[in-house]
Amino acid sequence: MGEVAGLMGGLGVLVAAVALSERNWAGVARGLVVQRRRTLLPDLLLIRLGVVTLPVVAVLAALVLPVGERAVLDLGVGIVWFNAMEVGAWAAVWLAGWGANSVFPLVGGYRFVAQGLAYELPHMFALITVALGAGSLRFGEVVAAQRGLWFVVWMPVAFLVYVISALAMAFWGPMGEPGGAGIAGGVTAELSGPDRLVFLAGRYALLVVAAAAAVPLFLGGGAGPWLPAWAWTAVKTVAVLALFAGIGRRVPAVRMDRFMTFAWMVLIPLSLLQLLVVGIVVM
Amino acid sequence: MGLRGWLLRHAASRPPVLVVAGPYGTRLRLLVEACGWPQARSPAAAAVLVSCGPLGDRLASAADNVWNDMPGPRARVSLPADATAAQVRAALEQARESLADETAQLRDAAEHLTTAWHPGEAADPTMSCATPSEPPADEHEPSDEHLGGHGSSGGHAASHEHPGGHGSSGGRAASHEHSGGHGASHEHSGGHGASHEHSGGGGASGGHEGHMGVVGGVAMAGRGPDRDGLMLDQLHVPLGPVMADWPDGLVVETVMQGDVIQRAVVVTGHPEAGRSFWDEPWLAAAEGEPVTRGAAERRRAAAHLDSLGRLLAVAGWPDAARTARHLRDRLLQSDRLLQGDRLLQGDRLLQGEDRLVRGDEDVxxxxxxxxxxxxxxxxxxWMLRGLGQVDRDHAFLAGDVLDRVHRRLEAAGDAIGRLQDHAPLTVDLGAGGEDRGPWGDGRDKWSRVAVDLLPGLLEGAELAEARLIVASLDPDLAQLSPEAAHG
Amino acid sequence: MTLEGFLLLAAALFAIGLYGALSQQSIVMLMMGLELMINGLIVAGGAFWYFVAPQTADGQVLVLVAVTVMALEMAMGFAVTTAIFRARDVDTTDGAEDLKG
Amino acid sequence: MAFWILAVLAVASGIAVFVVDSMARATFALLASLIAVGATFLLIDLHYLGALIILMMIMEMLVMAVFMIMFMMNPAGLMPMSMLHNKTGAAVISAAVFALLVAGIFLTDWPDRKGAPPPDPTEALGMSIMGPKMLVMMVIGVAILATMISTVVLATRRGRYDA
Incomplete structure (x- = not known):
């Protein structure tokens, strides 16, 4: 139980920190006082479902991540579980976009599905590469396999792909087109009040979880001198978040009509090549 | 109670603002943006609605719709056309106070509730209403000249053409007269002859009779062939006039499939006459007022930075967009017309702006x-290359979106380099067109060219591409006003 | 949690899917019925593995095949729908009845 | 207990697929049913297959949602509609099938369990499809390839590439 509380507490602190770093406190307060607003003939059930699903999948994905020594839910197939939960964001975003019965959210929802189709395959290959390198789908064993050398060092392509897909799954920064300025905020365009607050919190939670997952997958988990494992995990997570923030500042949004070609022509072959290299090394 | 009040106060600390500006609201929009409050992307996300100057009927009803769409707590600010910078700041401050005022907000919420929408009242033919750019409901009524003309005749006959734009007979004089007389009407460009299919009106619904119809006063979407030849749903979506990072006052009526624009019609035109804020120094110089080149260049650089800010925001690079807008605001800080000093101190406005302004070297x-x-x-x-290709005869607008960005960057850089030019500005308005400024007659003005090009460029573009194309052309609708047309 | 319980679930899902596949006009809805039927098969496969023969992986392989078949069925279904829709502008089985014979 | 809750959820949302009048809701009802089945697998040690079902089905249903909006009129269910034919016939047949299956389930004398689940069922699965069940894997691979080619051929407009 203590682990659950610790994980949730840590996650909450990080999500709050990320949200506030965008000077969002006024936004949080607004979320608590603003009325809900309705569009013409919305499917309220589906909107609510989508809005609630987003933070839920973020938390469920976080369950298998080892904080310090071990995870709350130490599944033998942790990587597949993480992948499945993170794909749950597709459903959440699409539901929220569709339910509003309004053009811009719908376009945003579509864009997210298109984005998913572009990033998911390279993302899966990156995860498979890690699993192959560790010889296990369990996060704990992935961390253990990195005692000698962090995976980021000898799987740079997989790490690069992972960073892109992490931004894409949380539709943030350069991969933020589903909620982009060009379509008035996309899926978030018609959300107001508590709905908006919960949805955006879920999005930030997903971003934080994606950053936190990079630590056991590529950065040696809690390994490091002097500090305890949980502290190293936290430090590395914040470092990955800082990397995300840097990318968000420097890179404009990526449109799927162009990125799709890049993903299939460049990213997938490269990640397959990486998979092959890792496979040969492991053999 | 206490908690709600406390939260209200905190929520009001940085309220997101949605600005409604017509073609002549540029000055006030700049003043509002200079206050640095966050920009709301949609009515649902906005707390303050700011109308810049008198809006005209169409824009005013759009603003009313947006206001009805905004969830409380909310505040509305209407700025008079001649407001000074200090007055704008005071008005926004007042809005902030009203947002934190619990009793006022509760009263507003109660009123808002009683005027909520009920099914069956409205009959907007778009399936998806309540877009952030909320169209006025009357846009699709026959009273609207443009759509009425199309709906009934399915052709050009009833619509107002810009004679020059279509190469029909009539020389320059006639064209002037026409655009003067009909400056207020909806002009559209591009030679499309397709009729507007009003959904539910039943153009292309073979095989699906059982599923078509009207629900709660809302017609279902109509259909048309998509770019792969499938008959798919179409939506009529107006873009603008109230939309973040969108040219002031522009409305583009589109027919979309998914997020691909199939047809686009630009609706411009404003009944009131006025002068473009960006053209002011040149127009003033043409009227004989003493204006220095430096002052005009300052305005030109700011205009380009404003356009670049929009484009970068739409391109999903908020950090660079913020930099562009910040630079623009710094340039305009010493622009006394912007600050509203003209109205206080008589007409000696554009003189003396060339004096060394502290901070210009930093700029x-x-x-x-x-x-x-x-x-x-x-x-x-990578994202901008190849978008919105314009052929070479339109010097400043030629090339793709990326070319236009580079050209704007260069033009703004040159203008910033000439800030210290003390020579008096001499203007020959009849001469050939330039990137900014009011040169040329009505037909040659770059804004006119840009508006004429838009429908052709937007057809077949995805929504994201369309936004980039519009932002890269960024027409200044104030240039199209009757007064500007006469120079 | 018994074998009978799982098989009951499987049978129920299969029967509902069958109803859908038989009664729905729309090809997309029909495919949903098929998916539900395969869903029932998946449950049965998993249950047999766990309750009858956990030593060999046959049940698991069956589930894996069924999941793949679901994906393929959907891909083919949509391709056929697109083709019919392009040719005749219908998306219902009744509308494509002249394809018979 | 958890199993029965999930089973009821799976069946209820399975029924909902054909009851709700909105295509979007039908799609997500089907998704709920599939996810509930995936969750029951987590209860019987099939963690890998359970997670895989959830993963695959979410993606499949999202693709389905896109197609459904493309092809279906009235996807939001704003219009009351019925898209059924031979409703009673279908109901009778499926009820009969269900009764038959239930009878079979309870009348059959199921064999006893042979052995216990291996410590890592996922590994067993992997070993078996790479070993004795290799043929299955190869057939699946060929089927996927064939599907990819035929879907592309079917879905594209004739004459775009040939002639």
């Missing part, structure tokens, strides 16, 4: 850094 260096950053962005180039 030069900061601008150079900004321009380098934008030019070097590979991702931006």
């Amino acid at each position: 030069v260096a900061d601008y150079a850094r900004f321009a380098r950053r934008v030019r070097r962005s590979r991702v931006l180039a």
Whole structure:
């Protein structure tokens, strides 16, 4: 139980920190006082479902991540579980976009599905590469396999792909087109009040979880001198978040009509090549 | 109670603002944006609605719709056309106070509730209403000249053409007269002859009779062939006039399939006459007022930075967009017309702006850094290349979106380099067109050219591409006003 | 949690899917019925593995095949729908009845 | 207990697929049913297959949602509609099938369990499809390839590439 509380507490602190770093406190307060607003003939059930699903999948994905020594839910197939939960964001975003019965959210929802189709395959290959390198789908064993050398060092392509897909799954920064300025905020365009607050919190939670997952997958988990494992995990997570923030500042949004070609022509072959290299090394 | 009041106060600390500005609201929009409050992307996300100056009927009803769409707590600010910078700040401050005022907000919420929408009242033929750019409901009524003309005749006969734009007979004089007389009407460009299919009106619904119809006063979407030849649903979506990072007062009526625009019609036109804020120094010089070149260049640089800010925001690079707008605001800080001093101190407005303004050297260096950053962005180039191709005869607008960005960066850089030019500005308005400024007659003005090009460029573009194309052309609708047309 | 319980679930899902596949006009809805039927098969496969023969992986392989078949069925279904829709502008089985014979 | 809750959820949302009048809701009802089945697998040690079902089905249903909006009129269910034919016939047949299956389930004398689940069922699965069940894997691979080619051929407009 203590682990659950610790994980949730840590996650909450990080999500709050990320949200506030965008000077969002006024936004949080607004979320608590603003009325809900309705569009013409919305499917309220589906909107609510989508809005609630987003933070839920973020938390469920976080369950298998080892904080310090071990995870709350130490599944033998942790990587597949993480992948499945993170794909749950597709459903959440699409539901929220569709339910509003309004053009811009719908376009945003579509864009997210298109984005998913572009990033998911390279993302899966990156995860498979890690699993192959560790010889296990369990996060704990992935961390253990990195005692000698962090995976980021000898799987740079997989790490690069992972960073892109992490931004894409949380539709943030350069991969933020589903909620982009060009379509008035996309899926978030018609959300107001508590709905908006919960949805955006879920999005930030997903971003934080994606950053936190990079630590056991590529950065040696809690390994490091002097500090305890949980502290190293936290430090590395914040470092990955800082990397995300840097990318968000420097890179404009990526449109799927162009990125799709890049993903299939460049990213997938490269990640397959990486998979092959890792496979040969492991053999 | 206490908690709600406390939260209200905190929520009001940085309220998101949605600005409604017509073609002549540019000055006030700049003043509002200079206050640095966050920009709301949609009515649902906005707390304050700011109308800049008198809006005209169409824009005013759009603003009313947006206001009805905004969830409380909310505040509305209407700025008079001649408001000074200090007055704008005071008005926004007042809005902030009203947002934190619990009793006022509760009263507003109660009133808002009683005027909520009920099914069956409205009959907007778009399936998806309540878009952030909320169209006025009357846009699709026959009273609207443009759509009425199309709906009934399915052709050009009833619509108002811009004679020059279509190469029909009539020389320059006639064209002037026409555009003067009909400046207020909806002009559309491009030679499309397709009729507007009003959904539910039943153009292309073979095989699906059982599923078509009207629900709660809302017609279902109509259909048409998509780019792969499938008959798919179409939506009629107006873009603008109330939309973040969108040219002031522009409305583009589109027919969309998914997020691909199939047909686009630009609806411009404003009943009131006025002068373009960006053209002011040149127009003033033409009227014989003493204006220095430096003052005009300052305005030109700011205009380009304003356009670049929009484009970068739409391109999903908020950080660079913020830099562009910040540079623009710094340039305009010493622009006394912007600050509203003209109205206080008589007409000696554009003199003396060339005096060395503290911080201008910094602007030069900061601008150079900004321009380098934008030019070097590979991702931006990758995303903008090949979009919105315009052929070569339209000098300033030629090339793709990326070319136009580079040209704007260059033009703004040149203008910033000439800030210290003390020579008096001499203007020959009849001469050939330039990138900014009011040169040329009505037909040659770059804004007119841009508006004429838009429908052709937007057809077949995805929504994201369309936004980039519009932002890269960024027409200044105030240039199209009757007064501007006469020079 | 017994074998009978799982098989009951499987049978129920299969029967509902069958109803859908038989009664729905729309090809997309029909495919949903098929998916539900395969869903029932998946449950049965998993249950047999766990309750009858956990030593060999046959049940698991069956589930894996069924999941793949679901994906393929959907891909083919949509391709056929697109083709019919392009040719005749219908998306219902009744509308494509002249394809018979 | 958890199993029965999930089973009821799976069946209820399975029924909902054909009851709700909105295509979007039908799609997500089907998704709920599939996810509930995936969750029951987590209860019987099939963690890998359970997670895989959830993963695959979410993606499949999202693609389905896109197609459904493309092809279906009235996807939001704003219009009351019925898209059924031979409703009673279908109901009778499926009820009969259900009764038959239930009878079979309870009348059959199921064999006893042979052995216990291996410590890592996922590994067993992997070993078996790479070993004795290799043929299955190869057939699946060929089927996927064939599907990819035929879907592309079917879905594209004739004459775009040939002639």
